[in-house]
Each structure stands twice: as structure tokens, then as C-alpha cells.
Amino acid sequence: MSPLILCTLALVQAQAQVPAQGQTQVAQPPSGAALISKMFAYYASATTMTGAIHMTQQAASSTVTLDTSLAYEGPSKIYLRQALGGANPMVWLVTSDGKSFTYDFPNTTRTAANRAEPGRLLEAVSPTQSIHLTYRQIFHASVQSLGDVSLPVLLSVAGRDELQAVKDMIGSIQYMGTTKIGTDSVNVIGGGWKAGPRAPVSAQYKLFITDDGQLKRYVETNIVSLKLPTGQMQPQQVLTTWDVDLHVNAQPDETLFKVIMTGS
Numbered sequence: 001m002s003p004l005i006l007c008t009l010a011l012v013q014a015q016a017q018v019p020a021q022g023q024t025q026v027a028q029p030p031s032g033a034a035l036i037s038k039m040f041a042y043y044a045s046a047t048t049m050t051g052a053i054h055m056t057q058q059a060a061s062s063t064v065t066l067d068t069s070l071a072y073e074g075p076s077k078i079y080l081r082q083a084l085g086g087a088n089p090m091v092w093l094v095t096s097d098g099k100s101f102t103y104d105f106p107n108t109t110r111t112a113a114n115r116a117e118p119g120r121l122l123e124a125v126s127p128t129q130s131i132h133l134t135y136r137q138i139f140h141a142s143v144q145s146l147g148d149v150s151l152p153v154l155l156s157v158a159g160r161d162e163l164q165a166v167k168d169m170i171g172s173i174q175y176m177g178t179t180k181i182g183t184d185s186v187n188v189i190g191g192g193w194k195a196g197p198r199a200p201v202s203a204q205y206k207l208f209i210t211d212d213g214q215l216k217r218y219v220e221t222n223i224v225s226l227k228l229p230t231g232q233m234q235p236q237q238v239l240t241t242w243d244v245d246l247h248v249n250a251q252p253d254e255t256l257f258k259v260i261m262t263g264s
Contacts, residue, residue, distance in 0.1 A: 030175060030187055031175065032173040032174060032175040032187075032189040032191075033173050035175075035187055035189060035207075035209050035213070036170070036173065036189065036207070036209070038209075038212070038213035039155070039207070039209050039213040039214070039215055040155075040158070040163050040166075040213075041213060042212065042213030042214060042248065043155050043156065043158035043213075043215075043246075043248065044158045044163065045248065045249075046072070046158060046248040046249055047073075047074045047249060048071075048072060048073045048074065048248075048249050048250060048251065048252055049070065049071065049072040049156060049246060049247065049248060049249075049250070049252070050070070050071045050246075050247045050250045050251075050252045050253075051069075051070060051156070051244075051245050051246035051247050051250075052067065052068060052069050052070070052245050052246075053067070053068040053070075053148075053152050053153060053156070053242055053243070053244050053245070053246070054067055054068075054242070054243045054245075055067070055068070055148060055150070055240065055241070055242045056240070056241050056243075057238065057239070057240040057241075058238070058239045058240075059224075059236055059237070059238045059239070060226075060236055063086075064084070064085065064086045065084075065085040065086065066082060066083065066084045066085065066147055066148050067082065067083050067085070068080070068081070068082045068148060068153060069081045069082075070156060070246075071252035071253060071256050071257070072135045072157075072252070073135070073252050073254075073257065074134065074135065075098075075132070075134050075135070076096055076098045076099075076101075076125045076132070076133060076134055076135055076138065077096055077097065077098045077135060077252075077257040078094060078095065078096045078101065078135040078138050078139065078257070079094070079095050079096075079252070079256035079257060080092075080093070080094040080095075080139065080142075080146070081093050081094075082146060082147045082148055084147055090147060092104055092145060092146050092147045093120075093260060094138065094139065094142045094145070094146070095256070095257065095258060095259060095260050096125060096135065096138050096257060096259075097257045097258050097259055098125060098257065099124070099125055099126075100122060100123065100124055100125060100259050101122075101123055101125060101133075101138045101141075101142075101259075102120050102121065102122050102123075102259050102260055102261060103120065103121055103141075103142035103145045104120055104121070104142075104145040105119075105120070105121060105145060106144040106145050107144065107145065107146075107147075108144075110145075119261065119262065120260070120261050120262070121145075122259070122261065123141070125138070134159075135157075136157050136158075136159030136161075136162070137159070139157045139159070139162075140159065140161055140162075150218070150220075150240075150242060151166050151169060151205075151218055151242075152215060152218050152242045152244050154166050155215060156246055168194065168196055168197040169193055169194055169195075169196075169205075170191065170193070170194070170205075171191060171192035171193060171194045171201040172191035172192045172201070173189060173191050174189065174190050174191050175187070175188075175189055176188040176189060176190050176206070179208070181208055181216045181217055184210055184214075184216055185210070185211070186208040186209060186210055186216050186217070187208070187209050187210070187211070188206055188207070188208055189206070189207045189209060190204065190205060190206045190207070191204070191205060192204060192205075193205040193220055193222075202222060203220050203221060203222030204220070204221045204222070205218070205219065205220050205221075206218070206219040214246075215244050215246070216243075216244055217241065217242065217243055217244060218241070218242040218244065219239070219240070219241050219242075220239075220240045221237065221238070221239050221240075222237075222238050223235050223236065223237055223238070224236055224238055
């Protein structure tokens with residue numbers, strides 16, 4: 001088990017108490033930290049992955065969606081496509097055939113005012129005889145060229161850096177019971193969300209995890225200040241939900257793993 005997963009397990013502070021003689025031991029609820037650790041291990045074990053993540057963000061009367069389609073195959077094949085819906089649609093795409101990988105220019109370049117959208121970047125998977133990038137390293141190289149690098153997307157890749165980033169987002173952990181998502185029984189874990197390891201808690205999160213560690217849904221709730229036409233600032237709740245449908249060690253479609261230099 002990796003040191004990161006062991007570190008997550010170390011978040012569990014409470015220990016089971018031995019009941020006094022004559023008392024009946026009461027079943028303890030699952031540990032939220034232990035379930036998060038199991039989730040880490042579940043996705044870190046993947047050698048292949050297929051699936052989709054559907055994000056819906058709601059604020060006041062506005063709704064925005066972003067869909068992620070993905071396929072990975074070790075050591076170096078990846079397909080990751082993200083499509084933003086709504087009034088200003090946009091597409092991001094990362095692909096690798098195991099020899100070369102392509103991705104979009106960083107978002108700061110693509111969205112610059114009065115500038116035509118550039119083409120795509122091409123890099124070698126093995127730039128030297130001693131360097132051979134994995135699909136996780138390719139993802140890391142292209143992270144500034146994606147539309148959604150949220151907890152579910154990081155978890156789907158589940159490299160050391162990605163899992164550390166997820167761990168840094170978790171400001172507190174509380175087991176909140178069980179519920180159903182479709183036909184799946186899931187454990188609900190909530191707490192405070194942070195933008196990074198030293199950042200203060202700025203939102204609330206909920207993870208919906210099956211007993212074997214699969215993430216089925218992730219929710220973030222935060223408050224932002226919106227400027228009204230009068231110039232006054234008004235607090236507004238933003239609710240973002242990611243519905244997750246990932247398949248660990250499923251056989252990906254090999255035709256997805258190809259170099260794409262134009263379009264998305």
C-alpha cells in the first residue's frame with residue numbers, strides 16, 4: 001500500500017472501545033477516513049479505465065454542464081475529452097497512442113482576447129532513452145489545458161500527485177450515513193473543502209462512496225459574491241454536482257488512442 005494511502009488511514013483518530021462486562025457492543029458506523037482510503041486504493045489499482053463524469057453547476061437561475069469522457073491503458077495510452085455546454089461551449093482533448101501525445105494549448109492562451117485559437121501541442125511519450133511517460137504523467141503535463149480538474153477527474157487518474165491533491169482538498173471528514181443512487185447503496189461522507197493544503201475551508205463537500213470504494217457522486221457547495229447592476233455585492237450559493245460512472249480495469253476502445261492534431 002502506498003505511503004499516501006497509509007497517510008490517509010492515519011486520519012482515523014478514534015479507536016474502538018472494548019465494552020464493559022455485561023454490556024452489548026454497539027455496531028460502530030464506518031469510518032469516513034477509512035472509506036476515503038479505500039476509494040484511493042480502488043482507483044490507484046487501475047491499469048485500465050473507461051467511463052464518464054457529468055458535471056452540473058447551478059447558481060441562481062443559471063445551469064452549466066461539463067462532460068468528461070475518458071479511457072486509459074497502461075503504460076502510456078490516454079483519451080480524455082471534456083465538453084462544456086451552455087452559451088459558451090468549449091472542448092478540451094488529450095490523446096496518446098503510446099508513442100506521442102497531443103493536447104490543447106493552455107487555457108490562458110486559448111481564451112486570450114483578440115487572439116485566434118492556436119493549434120494543438122505534440123510531444124513524445126519517450127523524449128529520451130531513459131524517460132518513458134505514463135498516462136498519469138501525460139495527464140499531469142496537460143492539466144493546464146483542461147476545463148475540469150476537479151476531485152472526480154483527479155481521482156480517475158489516481159497518480160501520486162493527483163491523490164495528494166485530493167487529500168489536500170479535504171479539510172474535515174464526517175460520516176453522514178447511507179443513501180441510494182439509482183440501485184447503488186452508498187456511504188455519504190462530508191466536510192469542509194479547501195483549495196489547497198494551506199488554504200482555509202471555503203466550501204462544503206459530499207462524497208458518495210460504495211462499500212468497495214467506488215465514487216458514484218461528488219457535490220461541492222460554496223458561496224460566492226455576485227455584483228448586482230446597482231453595484232452592490234450579493235452572496236450567491238453555487239451547487240456543483242459530479243455524477244461519476246468509471247469502470248476500473250475495463251477494456252477501452254483502442255481506436256480512441258490516436259494522435260489528433262486538429263479539431264476536438
